[in-house]
Amino acid sequence: MEVMPQYDLSRLPENTALKQQKLPAHRLDLSASVVLSIFFATGGFCLCMGVILILSAKSTKELEINYTNICANCAQLREDSSNFDKECTCSVPFYLPENMEGNVYMYYKLYGFHQNLYRYILSRSNRQLLGKDIWDVKDCSPFQVSRNSTPIIPCGAIANSIFNDTITLSYNLNSSIHIEVPMLKSGLAWWTDKYVKFQNPRASDLASAFAGSAKPLHWTKPVYELDTDDPGNNGFVNEDLIVWMRTAAFPTFKKLYRRLKRVDYFAVGLPAGNYSFNISYNFPVTVFRGEKSVVLSTLTWIGGGGLFLGLTYTVTGALTLLASFAILAIHLMLKRTKKNFL
């Protein structure tokens, strides 16, 4: 090349690693040692994880009482929407065979309620719930305005269909002494929901701020009367509303309803014994062939939950380990034949 220094080499491509496709690079080779170590590591990890998860899932206690049929008369009453103002209460006694220690959470669980329908999910007004512009109802179709054209607050299908049973739990020490189990109405929702996503309009008095609006069709009381005792839990920031507004992914879901207030008898949790749920039955489920139940549950480090994750981990771990041994065997066999070949 040094023979022709004077030549005009302006068109000579640059000799850079990129342009000559010689970038320093690591070649990914699935060598046996790498693959086998990945497999054994993954298998071991999954298996251990699975066992841990199963053990911790076993340590939680859960109790579910389906009251759809237990409160059949109320259910029947609710099937006719004209009876919306009639009260119907229902008491569901049950026996807790062993103590539920630690934090106990009370959930309501709905079967067959589709909170994940496309139009349902969209039918809400975040601007309104943010308290910025409470008259913004344009995204709330088909529950934007009431029959007399006043804007609904909170508008939309989600808010309209709020779960409005009230459930209280009473501890029956004996046939005469019924202690109402103290429950917390706070800490049910995410911090961001409670303090960012939902805000009341800035007004001294909620009722006047919402004046001129209509309550949702299915609601018995307006939004500013959801919790008259606690102004921090009233209006849009009412945690039951917030929990409901966080729509569920699947038609069967449970939402946190109350937390056990660990005082007195219940300082360590729920003691074994007789209890009863006192339910004010407002939410109709039989119209769409749904069911509802109430769930009491304790948690572990990972949260509550079933065996699914633990079992899947265990199965995956076991299969991966099996595969690892199979691969090892194949590898060793091939190695021998190759040696003979070479």
Place this chain on the structure above:
Amino acid sequence: MALCAKKRPPEEERRARANDREYNEKFQYASNCIKTSKYNILTFLPVNLFEQFQEVANTYFLFLLILQLIPQISSLSWFTTIVPLVLVLTITAVKDATDDYFRHKSDNQVNNRHSQVLINGVLQQEQWMNVCVGDIIKLENNQFVAADLLLLSSSEPHGLCYIETAELDGETNMKVRQAIPITSELGDISKLAKFDGEVICEPPNNKLDKFSGTLYWKENKFPLSNQNMLLRGCVLRNTEWCFGLVIFAGPDTKLMQNSGRTKFKRTSIDRLMNTLVLWIFGFLVCMGVILAIGNAIWEHEVGTRFQVYLPWDEAVDSAFFSGFLSFWSYIIILNTVVPISLYVSVEVIRLGHSYFINWDKKMFCMKKRTPAEARTTTLNEELGQVEYIFSDKTGTLTQNIMVFNKCSINGHSYGDVFDVLGHKAELGERPAPVDFSFNPLADKKFLFWDPSLLEAVKMGDPHTHEFFRLLSLCHTVMSEEKSEGELYYKAQSPDEGALVTAARNFGFVFRSRTPKTITVHELGTAITYQLLAILDFNNIRKRMSVIVRNPEGKIRLYCKGADTILLDRLHPSTQELLSSTTDHLNEYAGDGLRTLVLAYKDLDEEYYEEWARRRLQASLAQDSREDRLACIYEEVESDMMLLGATAIEDKLQQGVPETIALLTLANIKIWVLTGDKQAVNIGYSCKMLTDDMTEVFIVTGHTVLEVREELRKAREKMMDSSHTVGNGFTYQGKLSSSKLTSVLEAVAGEYALVINGHSLAHALEADMELEFLETACACKAVICCRVTPLQKAQVVELVKKYKKAVTLAIGDGANDVSMIKTAHIGVGISGQEGIQAVLASDYSFSQFKFLQRLLLVHGRWSYLRMCKFLCYFFYKNFAFTMVHFWFGFFCGFSAQTVYDQYFITLYNIVYTSLPVLAMGVFDQDVPEQRSMEYPKLYEPGQLNLLFNKREFFICIAQGIYTSVLMFFIPYGVFAEATRDDGTQLADYQSFAVTVATSLVIVVSVQIGLDTGYWTAINHFFIWGSLAVYFAILFAMHSNGLFDMFPNQFRFVGNAQNTLAQPTVWLTIVLTTAVCIMPVVAFRFLRLSLKPDLSDTVRYTQLVRKKQKAQHRCMRRVGRTGSRRSGYAFSHQEGFGELIMSGKNMRLSSLALSSFSTRSSSSWIESLRRKKSDSANSPSGGAEKPFKG
């Protein structure tokens, strides 16, 4: 530019009056300005958009966009489609604009070339674009002809001028054009300025060798033919100047009429991709239908009851109608199975590969200072699938330089030091070239490395002297002496030029000739020989002789000719010499040299007189004059004394044999299609043909029956031997793909086919083309000689049509344009004078040898990368989209998406685009050196193994498998679990984030597995994409954005809440493991149980060494060979007569000669007659009209 494109009604006839622009303007003929560009600034946007929306994919996305604007069925926001669509359209538009800009530039460059135009009696410099029909322009030597001209006059006598038409038809020998006598006298400007003749002729057409018109001047009519025309694209040679009248300009010229708009080429992957996209559409519709039925049933069973909470839309009156709407909604959300970014990504990858070709230093030609250029950016991966290469010869395989290489004189061979292949690298090892300084007339450019030959001359060896005397006398070269000692030879074939130049340097300088004499400076002394007769060359005789009388009065016949002919006509006494010369000839032929045998014969005075008388008689005979003359010639050219033999090297381009050997190993079949009369030598010298071949079939039949018979025989022979030899040799390539076959194995037992142009014409007829193809494809090498440009294209078309194989055509001249355009891939050799081939080509570089790199390295990689890219792309989109399908069963088929709509918008264009692009651009499976060492690595591309329908279904299956796990594992977990603070986990938004995150992680791990070559860029893109995903996720879910647009960013706080959950991470890890581990296991097992060659190459060093050893032997194949004479194969008949009549002598030299006008006109007549004869005879098939 816009002026160039005026639309006119079709012309009936053309009228052009010289020097009368006003008159000619009436007809509004096209100006000489050419336009190949497509847009200008104003038309760019509408035209380009119109073109882009002709793409099915773009229209489809436009259609989707319209669907999304209908509120009842819109299941996704409009921006999910419009953002990618606009992005895609913009990228394509920018690319088109750049392409067109370069077209404008090249147009301008051509249009602004200068030529001298006679305006108002003065010669003026004008740009080409301003030359008009009817102008008279002056051309000088070596200038390009600016437009189609009628030759008026020239510097040469009788208005002759020489042109090279390589640009037009690829023929490299010079052609003669002559002005009609009446205008040939218009030699000076004042006369020309007064010339006001009018030409009426045919309208513009693309027939290169036909022209008919009439010149009306001074109330006389003069017929005009193609013989009077200079066409645009020709180059004036050996003619100082000439004047021409512009008849056709710009787009009307025959050159431009021949270069039709390039067909848009698509690769087979493109076609496959389109088919697959159609299938995916079908699949999409099926899914849509399933989900729509599901929706109708659900609405009927559940939805009606659920109306308390969610009444139906006003427009919906029945479950059926709801299902119908949901069909369209699902079409919208599932549209990502046909990703809009697919097409644009493919384009980007191809563009990247094109840049790698442009940037490749190893494809940069130092000598011509031209880099390789990918002119089309849409064909790269097809370079990895080529099965047939059609190559031109002259200028592509050879340099069209003839070099006097070796000679055998009186049984002694000279010139052996020279390395046959002419490797430049070995220059240093050679001794210095022979010093010719003793000879003031020597040509400095002539090099010879064997000093013993010069010594022999200096020693006064009579044989050597006679040898060079023959070379300096027996030829039809014209000499020109511009100043004392500065000699220029005008040879009509480069072979002759090389021989005469050799003689010149060895001290036998052909100085000048007159019709009756030849003056030669023999070692410094001028000797004038009397030229008694030239026994001219023709194709049957394959020899030429001169009869001269030396100053001593002795008459001698000197003859040179093809060995096959000449060796039979020698005197028996030369038997001994004959055998040693034959040995030498064999040796030369083995090296692929063009050989000639030289002989002489002394004639005594009486015999000559008597013979000359008979010859005169014969030449005056009315009937069968040719035959009689041939007889007479034959008689005198017998019992000659052998002098020796010459070997001329048709200089190959660098590295041609190696390249051909390598490409053959890569299972690529190479066909040489050449306009030359003889290409067998080249076949041998570039190792396409070897003497180890079982047989070389030569088809030369003149009639349909003969050709058919010859083809049939060839097939029979091949069948017979494959029965007897067994199938050890044939078809071994395809079967033993993993076995490395050595060079010798690959060539042994092979056949080759050589077919002539006129036979090819028959072979290409509809009823025989299949037979021909079958025969040709069974052969390892195919050489077609004397092929017209049209036939070249036909051959390519034939293979394309029946073989379903990817074809590549490579050539350098305008005669290759049709073939280059027809083949799947056209490659032009750049750095030559002509640029027609390059302009028509898809790739260009300046050396044939770069083809191996283009195919085996760039092509292979491109194919590999494109296949990996497509597999991954379909996989990732199916994994992404099918999740919606499964979710449909849980959300009442309401067309609810699983993911956030921003995720849907960004998934294809941000989160997953760059890693796969980086893989598509940079991936390498084996280093480039290995691709060259193991040509078999090229095979998967030819067999289309890496991406086909099967691979596609595997990818799809993997995608669906991933989507199932991606949906059902989180579903299983979420159905029961709660968060660690007791609140619900299974809310829709958390589920969306979990699935989206695991999807991004799984596809990132997958691309990590697919990327075989992790450069810093890959690292950056893969890790960057993950980082960007999380960054965007957190940004989209941030409080700030929510505060500003609460209705748009509904997912506020979701990322931080969901991704803080151990359950979510455990789910993601589990999903990833379950999706990836089977892939790893499968890959590893395939690698160890059924490795393909590239895997083996990566691992096995041992095999590599073995292969290298084989490589070394490759260069030393076959030294001996069958004899093939290359005598003057680009020679034309008739020049002998031309010389004897003195017609082409300059006036100055003619002054010395006894020159009679009468005989001269008869010469022209006879030359014309001969030309028309040959054109009409069947043997002239090759010269048949070239129909563009």
